[in-house]
Amino acid sequence: MMQAIRKLALGLLAAAVCGCQWGMTPAVVAGLASASAEKGAAASAVDTRPRGFLKLAIRWPTLEEQRNLGHYRAQLVPDSAAKMDIRVYDGSTEVGNALNVTRTGSLTNVTIELRAKNNLSVDVKVYPASPNQATQIAAGSASGVNIYSSAATNVTVTLVADYVPSISNLSASAGSVGQTVTLTGTNFRKAWAAAPKVWFNATVTNGVPSGVEATPTTSSDTSIAVVVPTGATTGNIVVEADNVPSASTANYYVLSSLAITAASVTINGHTTGSDGLVAGMVYYGDTLDFTAVGTFAMKSGEDLTTTWINPPAPTWASANANNTISTNSGPTIGSATTTTVGRMQAAGTNQTGNITATIGSVTSNAILAQPVGVDSVTVSPTSATINARPPTGTALDGNNGAISQAVTATVNSTLPFNDGVTWSTVGNSDLTITSADIGTDPAIPASTTTSATVTTKRTASGAAADSSGNAKLRATSITATAKSVSKTADTTLTITDYGNLVLGIQ
Numbered sequence: 404m405m406q407a408i409r410k411l412a413l414g415l416l417a418a419a420v421c422g423c424q425w426g427m428t429p430a431v432v433a434g435l436a437s438a439s440a441e442k443g444a445a446a447s448a449v450d451t452r453p454r455g456f457l458k459l460a461i462r463w464p465t466l467e468e469q470r471n472l473g474h475y476r477a478q479l480v481p482d483s484a485a486k487m488d489i490r491v492y493d494g495s496t497e498v499g500n501a502l503n504v505t506r507t508g509s510l511t512n513v514t515i516e517l518r519a520k521n522n523l524s525v526d527v528k529v530y531p532a533s534p535n536q537a538t539q540i541a542a543g544s545a546s547g548v549n550i551y552s553s554a555a556t557n558v559t560v561t562l563v564a565d566y567v568p569s570i571s572n573l574s575a576s577a578g579s580v581g582q583t584v585t586l587t588g589t590n591f592r593k594a595w596a597a598a599p600k601v602w603f604n605a606t607v608t609n610g611v612p613s614g615v616e617a618t619p620t621t622s623s624d625t626s627i628a629v630v631v632p633t634g635a636t637t638g639n640i641v642v643e644a645d646n647v648p649s650a651s652t653a654n655y656y657v658l659s660s661l662a663i664t665a666a667s668v669t670i671n672g673h674t675t676g677s678d679g680l681v682a683g684m685v686y687y688g689d690t691l692d693f694t695a696v697g698t699f700a701m702k703s704g705e706d707l708t709t710t711w712i713n714p715p716a717p718t719w720a721s722a723n724a725n726n727t728i729s730t731n732s733g734p735t736i737g738s739a740t741t742t743t744v745g746r747m748q749a750a751g752t753n754q755t756g757n758i759t760a761t762i763g764s765v766t767s768n769a770i771l772a773q774p775v776g777v778d779s780v781t782v783s784p785t786s787a788t789i790n791a792r793p794p795t796g797t798a799l800d801g802n803n804g805a806i807s808q809a810v811t812a813t814v815n816s817t818l819p820f821n822d823g824v825t826w827s828t829v830g831n832s833d834l835t836i837t838s839a840d841i842g843t844d845p846a847i848p849a850s851t852t853t854s855a856t857v858t859t860k861r862t863a864s865g866a867a868a869d870s871s872g873n874a875k876l877r878a879t880s881i882t883a884t885a886k887s888v889s890k891t892a893d894t895t896l897t898i899t900d901y902g903n904l905v906l907g908i909q
Contacts (some may be wrong), residue, residue, distance in 0.1 A: 414863050450517045453552030457499070460559045461527055467708070479611075480509045481540055481564055482646040483595045485532035489513060491548075492524045513883050514555075524549040527560050531595040538595065540645075567589040567600065568644040570653045575717045576630050577656035577763025580700075583620070584655065584764070586627040586642065593808065596701050601629045603655065604638025604702055611642045631657060636702040646865055656714050657700040661767045662775040663745075663760045665693040670775060681756075683771035685749045692731055693770060695760035697741045706738040715762050719723035719745045721772055723756020749774035777880040779815045780824065782892040789859055789896050807837060807858040810894045812878035813849045824878045826855040831874035831898065835861060853878070859898065873897055 454740060461568045463480040491499040500676045506529075517523070525548060529541035550556055561622050567590060574585035591599050599622055605614035616634040627642065637650035665683035667676045668691065676682040685691035695717045699707060707714050719728040726747050733743030749772070757769035777823040789808045828834040839855040857876045876894045878886065 444866065452520075454516055454548040455519050456526070457515045457517055457523075457548065457550060457554040458555045458557045459489065459511075459513045459525065459527075460488070460557070461487065461511045461513060461561060463562050464603065479563075479564075479646050479648070480506070480567075481529075481531075482597060483531040483593075485536070486527050487513070487527055487529045491515060491517060492528050493522075498523065504741050507748050510792040517550045519550050521549045522546075523550060525558060525560055527562060529562060529860055540593075540595070542727045550604045564645075564647050566593055566645065567647055568642045568649040569651045570640065570642060570649055571651070573640070573653050573655060575763035576654070577658050577699075577750055577765060579658045579765050580631050580633055580635060582764050583628055583630050584882070586629065586640065586650075586653070587625060588627075588642070588649075589625060591627050591642060591644050592622045592624050593645065599627060599642050599644040601627060602643065603632065603635040603657070603690075605641035605652070606639070607641060612639070612643055612648050614638070623867060630666070636738045637705070637714075638702065650653050654711065656711070656763065656764060658765045659693065659698040659700050661697045661760060661762055661765050663693055663695040663758070663767045663770055665691060665758075665770045665772075671878075680775070681771050681773065684773050684775045685747065685772045687749055687776040688751045689749055689774075691747045691749065691772065693745050693747070693758060695733075695743045695745060695767060697734075697743075698760050699739050699741075702740050707741070708738060712736075716741065717743050717745075717760035717762045717767075719755045719758060719760055721747065723750060723754045723772065725750035726756050726772055726774075727759075728758065728900075730787045747772055752778075775816070775892045777814055777816055779792050780812055780878055780880045780890040780892040781815070782812045782876075782878050782894045784810070784894060786895040786897070787799075789857070789898055807856050808876075808896065809854060809856045810876050810878070811852060812852070812880075812892060814880045814890075823851060823856075824853045824880050827877045827879070828857060829875040829877050829893070831896075834874050834876075834896070834898075836876075853862055857896065 423808040425512060438695040479890060487504050489501040489504065492496055498520070499515045501513050501515055504511065504513060524890045525545040527543045528539050530536050531540055540562045541562050543560040545560050547556055548556060560576065565767045569590060570586055570588040572587040572632050574587075575582075578584055586601070599619060600612075600620055601617045602612045603617060605612045607613075615632050615635045616765040617629045617635070619627045621628045635657050637656045638654070639651055639653050663677075667674055667682050668685060669675075670684065671681060672687060673680055675684050683691065683693070697714070697717065699714060699806075701707070701711075705711065714731070716734045719730070721728050726749055729746050729748075731746040734741035735743070742758075745758070745760065752774070753772075755773050758772045759769050760767040786808070787808050789806055796909070812822060826836050826839045828836060835858050837856050837858045855876065855878070874896045876896060877891060878893075879889055879891045
């Protein structure tokens with residue numbers, strides 16, 4: 404009996420000495436010694452099988468070791484890990500344990516004395532401190548363990564955390580320093596863990612993130628809001644929660660600048676950007692091309708063509724919903740820039756609306772998107788009566804005795820631009836436009852007044868060439884010769900014909 408007790412004491416002493424970085428407290432050792440002594444005393448009467456020792460190396464693997472083990476996810480010992488329970492099973496029957504082993508690092512050696520037996524299994528569970536000590540946060544196991552008489556069996560149990568942070572979405576794919584980006588995911592902040600950390604353009608080596616660290620402004624288990632820190636560059640975002648780096652990363656593009664410019668175009672002989680016209684003006688219904696250039700902050704040795712490919716392209720917006728915005732070409736990708744050409748189809752009426760480009764949460768400067776052309780054409784008078792010719796017998800003049808009517812047209816443009824007037828007659832081919840001022844725009848005025856005179860005709864023999872009825876004198880102003888958008892106004896003319904009356908008859 405004394406020999407059995409001596410063996411038991413030596414075994415417990417070896418177990419206490421072998422605890423390297425995780426250790427059993429004196430109270431636990433004492434408890435185990437008492438329990439083992441009781442088991443030994445009871446077993447000596449009924450179980451004479453020899454005893455052996457299970458030497459466990461309980462360890463947390465590094466990232467590289469995780470990959471070699473096939474886990475393929477970052478793993479470090481959680482900061483909140485406070486204790487672990489180790490239990491040994493013969494089938495479903497527990498045959499030995501080491502409970503409440505405290506955490507002091509990422510590796511521990513534990514020795515448990517057991518009856519010699521084949522095909523045992525080991526189960527290790529890790530818990531945080533109070534008040535969450537009942538929540539398992541990591542686990543590991545081993546099977547097929549054989550214990551031999553008076554011998555030590557070495558077994559390694561690799562622990563894997565139960566709560567690994569994972570990023571599923573970013574509020575924006577790109578942004579500039581100082582802007583806030585919100586990360587959505589899981590396992591960012593458990594009740595037993597401290598606030599998470601965020602790294603920009605991060606790499607994880609042996610489970611340790613490196614890059615530019617940012618401190619979250621707010622955090623929950625599923626969301627983190629963080630300000631893009633000074634020095635951040637394009638690359639992966641990594642979340643470190645409870646000292647465990649995220650299993651997934653999200654690619655984030657850091658923008659240094661985003662600016663758009665409008666092309667210079669020629670409008671009826673005038674180049675935008677000069678002559679009072681602004682670059683970015685376009686005819687009603689016509690198209691205007693403009694360019695967005697995004698410049699990205701890159702880490703030395705990295706670029707957009709080989710390292711962080713497929714940068715986000717800009718989206719376009721116009722303050723005037725009637726303007727149609729589309730991507731004409733792009734993006735063309737340089738080492739740190741993207742160039743995209745957008746196209747605006749101007750509304751068919753004078754409706755101003757600035758254009759902006761947006762990448763992620765960054766919006767560019769606004770450029771003028773102003774359609775130019777004629778807003779309206781008015782004529783005065785809007786109606787008139789015109790005679791075909793006085794009665795027969797009146798002497799013919801140089802105009803064949805024609806009677807004339809003058810009409811004035813006014814062209815209006817909100818912007819300082821118009822294209823004058825084209826005059827025509829409608830409804831009576833014998834009406835002749837005897838004079839017409841079509842208007843010019845040497846100074847690109849905002850409005851121009853033009854006039855025309857329409858004249859009735861009579862043949863040299865005195866026969867009436869015009870009949871009674873109605874006709875129109877039409878004033879049309881177009882935005883350009885090749886454009887279809889035009890404004891038209893008519894003067895309605897009532898034509899009377901006195902016929903072949905005899906002089907002196909009243």
